[in-house]
Amino acid sequence: xxxxxxxxxxxxxxxxxxxxxxxxxxxxxxxxxxxxxxxxxxxxxxxxxxxxxxxxxxxxxxxxxxxxxxxxxxxxxxxxxxxxxxxxxxxxxxxxxxxxxxxxxxxxxxxxxxxxxxxxxxxxxxxxxxxxxxxxxxxxxxxxxxxxxxxxxxxxxxxxxxxxxxxxxxxxxxxxxxxxxxxxxxxxxxxxxxxxxxxxxxxxxxxxxxxxxxxxxxxxxxxxxxxxxxxxxxxxxxxxxxxxxxxxxxxxxxxxxxxxxxxxxxxxxxxxxxxxxxxxxxxxx
Amino acid sequence: xxxxxxxxxxxxxxxxxxxxxxxxxxxxxxxxxxxxxxxxxxxxxxxxxxxxxxxxxxxxxxxxxxxxxxxxxxxxxxxxxxxxxxxxxxxxxxxxxxxxxxxxxxxxxxxxxxxxxxxxxxxxxxxxxxxxxxxxxxxxxxxxxxxxxxxxxxxxxxxxxxxxxxxxxxxxxxxxxxxxxxxxxxxxxxxxxxxxxxxxxxxxxxxxxxxxxxxxxxxxxxxxxxxxxxxxxxxxxxxxxxxxxxxxxxxxxxxxxxxxxxxxxxxxxxxxxxxxxxxxxxxxxxxxxxxxxxxxxxxxxxxxxxxxxxxxxxxxxxxxxxxxxxxxxxxxxxxxxxxxxxxxxxxxxxxxxxxxxxxxxxxxxxxxxxxxxxxxxxxxxxxxxxxxxxxxxxxxxxxxxxxxxxxxxxxxxxxxxxxx
Numbered sequence: 001x002x003x004x005x006x007x008x009x010x011x012x013x014x015x016x017x018x019x020x021x022x023x024x025x026x027x028x029x030x031x032x033x034x035x036x037x038x039x040x041x042x043x044x045x046x047x048x049x050x051x052x053x054x055x056x057x058x059x060x061x062x063x064x065x066x067x068x069x070x071x072x073x074x075x076x077x078x079x080x081x082x083x084x085x086x087x088x089x090x091x092x093x094x095x096x097x098x099x100x101x102x103x104x105x106x107x108x109x110x111x112x113x114x115x116x117x118x119x120x121x122x123x124x125x126x127x128x129x130x131x132x133x134x135x136x137x138x139x140x141x142x143x144x145x146x147x148x149x150x151x152x153x154x155x156x157x158x159x160x161x162x163x164x165x166x167x168x169x170x171x172x173x174x175x176x177x178x179x180x181x182x183x184x185x186x187x188x189x190x191x192x193x194x195x196x197x198x199x200x201x202x203x204x205x206x207x208x209x210x211x212x213x214x215x216x217x218x219x220x221x222x223x224x225x226x227x228x229x230x231x232x233x234x235x236x237x238x239x240x241x242x243x244x245x246x247x248x249x250x251x252x253x254x255x256x257x258x259x260x261x262x263x264x265x266x267x268x269x270x271x272x273x274x275x276x277x278x279x280x281x282x283x284x285x
Numbered sequence: 286x287x288x289x290x291x292x293x294x295x296x297x298x299x300x301x302x303x304x305x306x307x308x309x310x311x312x313x314x315x316x317x318x319x320x321x322x323x324x325x326x327x328x329x330x331x332x333x334x335x336x337x338x339x340x341x342x343x344x345x346x347x348x349x350x351x352x353x354x355x356x357x358x359x360x361x362x363x364x365x366x367x368x369x370x371x372x373x374x375x376x377x378x379x380x381x382x383x384x385x386x387x388x389x390x391x392x393x394x395x396x397x398x399x400x401x402x403x404x405x406x407x408x409x410x411x412x413x414x415x416x417x418x419x420x421x422x423x424x425x426x427x428x429x430x431x432x433x434x435x436x437x438x439x440x441x442x443x444x445x446x447x448x449x450x451x452x453x454x455x456x457x458x459x460x461x462x463x464x465x466x467x468x469x470x471x472x473x474x475x476x477x478x479x480x481x482x483x484x485x486x487x488x489x490x491x492x493x494x495x496x497x498x499x500x501x502x503x504x505x506x507x508x509x510x511x512x513x514x515x516x517x518x519x520x521x522x523x524x525x526x527x528x529x530x531x532x533x534x535x536x537x538x539x540x541x542x543x544x545x546x547x548x549x550x551x552x553x554x555x556x557x558x559x560x561x562x563x564x565x566x567x568x569x570x571x572x573x574x575x576x577x578x579x580x581x582x583x584x585x586x587x588x589x590x591x592x593x594x595x596x597x598x599x600x601x602x603x604x605x606x607x608x609x610x611x612x613x614x615x616x617x618x619x620x621x622x623x624x625x626x627x628x629x630x631x632x633x634x635x636x637x638x639x640x641x642x643x644x645x646x647x648x649x650x651x652x653x654x655x656x657x658x659x660x661x662x663x664x665x666x667x668x669x670x671x672x673x674x675x676x677x678x679x680x681x682x683x684x685x686x687x688x689x690x691x692x693x694x695x696x697x698x699x700x701x702x703x704x705x
Contacts, residue, residue, distance in 0.1 A: 037368050123528020247361075251673045
């Protein structure tokens with residue numbers, strides 16, 4: 001019986017191995033070569049690619065940008081997503097409509113919304129025009145043309161795009177909290193803050209874990225918004241790790257080196273996820 | 286005996302039936318060729334559809350399937366497709382990959398014999414590129430009304446006259462120059478690089494590509510450094526539009542045409558855009574960008590097509606190339622006119638040029654034509670991916686990076702690419 005039941009998971013294991021495990025092993029193998037991605041030949045270079053990463057200032061910049069985006073977006077979508085979910089947890093006339101409005105950007109094509117945001121944020125775009133109309137011309141700025149502003153703009157677009165998704169997850173967890181617990185807390189004289197601190201928060205720890213890990217993983221792999229809005233520029237100032245991987249592989253013909261960066265990214269994300277899981281287990285008891 | 290005869294007749298009948306069925310099948314089932322193209326203001330979806338429809342009407346057995354090359358780097362797009370095993374059959378703009386062995390198929394001599402000898406190139410011993418056109422590069426487009434209002438009566442012919450014109454425009458309340466940034470990193474430096482840096486470098490080193498590839502001259506050479514510092518001077522003086530780095534190329538073009546800046550260093554393709562729109566008639570002029578040292582030359586860029594080595598129907602693919610690139614003269618003329626480029630066939634194909642394109646061409650009278658160093662094909666072609674690298678670096682220069690440090694990085698990257 002046991003042997004037969006194993007047969008049922010074989011297709012899933014096969015798909016998982018072919019689509020996930022093998023590419024990861026392949027990337028690790030390529031990271032030890034100098035393959036340019038095109039020619040038939042390549043040589044084993046050992047750990048040379050990994051050593052090169054230690055002196056690659058362009059990669060350091062990309063790591064810095066990715067960390068900035070991850071921290072900013074990660075915190076904003078989790079705090080904001082939870083806050084919105086909290087507000088929309090109670091049934092009202094327009095609750096479902098508002099929930100849909102928040103979730104809508106997530107289902108739209110990222111490339112399409114990036115083009116829309118580009119027309120909003122460019123120097124002669126909608127935002128600056130509106131600022132001038134309302135007499136706030138002092139706030140008119142080049143939102144995507146200089147390094148500092150463009151990183152902020154990318155964060156704003158990404159927060160706007162993903163906050164609805166995290167709101168839905170938090171909403172699902174909030175709805176699993178039994179109403180009786182709140183009633184018991186109220187009888188014991190607990191106020192709203194205490195209800196949130198001692199009931200809601202502990203009960204949604206698994207949701208916080210999932211949302212945090214997912215937001216970290218999503219932002220560490222940030223590519224499409226950067227590609228469309230700034231193309232990693234001006235210069236390399238908004239390059240992310242994933243953008244750097246693609247450029248090194250297909251722009252600079254360094255597929256071996258880009259694979260080394262990809263392996264590093266994989267280990268980095270896996271490490272953070274493990275730490276986060278351990279921390280959540282501790283908090284959740 | 287009788288049975289044997291019947292069997293033979295039946296066998297022959299079956300074979301004939303099978304053969305005829307195969308022939309009918311071959312005749313009736315069209316082959317499909319994928320064609321990698323890119324779209325711009327001039328090269329629109331309708332434009333490509335017209336080419337496809339015209340070809341398919343005359344060649345019903347060959348179907349053309351358009352593959353749109355997205356992003357600002359066509360070589361990068363093609364390399365991605367190549368790595369994924371989806372290389373389109375016919376490529377526009379294949380030069381960057383042409384020296385990589387096994388990417389493109391050898392072009393039949395019969396087809397190459399139809400083009401001017403000067404445009405036929407060899408990459409690692411292989412004639413794998415089909416000449417498509419030759420294009421003039423960049424000049425400075427200017428807004429006639431803004432020039433007039435700023436009191437500029439003649440277009441600048443020297444560097445000093447150019448900066449003086451910028452000052453006059455600023456004083457009159459106009460933004461002198463439009464720039465490009467955002468996702469179109471190629472366009473940030475395009476006009477200045479092809480119009481000014483290229484002329485300076487070619488004046489100092491007439492065989493620059495040969496020398497730089499041999500290590501006899503480096504990218505940190507003072508001529509390149511000084512010319513780029515001059516560019517930074519224009520930026521630091523505030524001549525460029527404040528929003529330059531936030532504009533894509535189409536946005537910057539639209540801003541310039543709507544009067545947001547008085548001048549725009551742009552490609553010859555803008556002539557076709559302006560000439561084809563009545564609203565812009567007589568509003569814009571064009572002049573050759575002066576250089577700091579007075580070096581005077583212009584460059585052209587040959588355009589090519591190529592058939593992928595992985596193409597399963599190479600004969601059909603070459604038939605398509607031959608048809609569009611000169612076989613059907615009307616269609617070739619249509620192809621050239623859209624972007625204001627010129628024919629490379631032994632029997633020249635012409636079209637009626639607009640006012641601005643004529644002015645653009647006449648501006649080069651008595652000027653020397655030199656190769657464009659980053660676009661040279663054949664033996665002295667720069668390594669694949671190097672031009673993409675320089676675009677990003679030149680954006681850094683635009684935003685204030687130290688020119689010398691950037692050029693030192695070019696040397697390191699160049700050496701690494703040559704090694705690879």
